[in-house]
Amino acid sequence: MHSLPSRSYRCHYHPKDNQGVPQPCESGALPSIRVKARSANEAELTAAATVHGVVASVERIEDDEAVEVFA
8 A cells, every 4th residue: 555645734724712612813814724644634634633623724735835935
C-alpha cells in the first residue's frame, strides 16, 4: 500500500466564546490555521480537533504558498 505525501492545508473555522458557543466574526472573515495532512478530509479532522470546533472550509496550499517571506 502506498502512503500519500503530506500536503499543506488552510482550514477556516468558527471561533467560540469562553462557554464554547460558536461566535460570529465582526469582520466577517473566519480565523484559520494551517495543518499538514495526506488529504483534505484528514486536514479537516486535524483542524477540528486542534481548535475544538467546527471547520467551515479547507483549501490546499501549494508548497510555494505555504512559506511566507517578509523582507
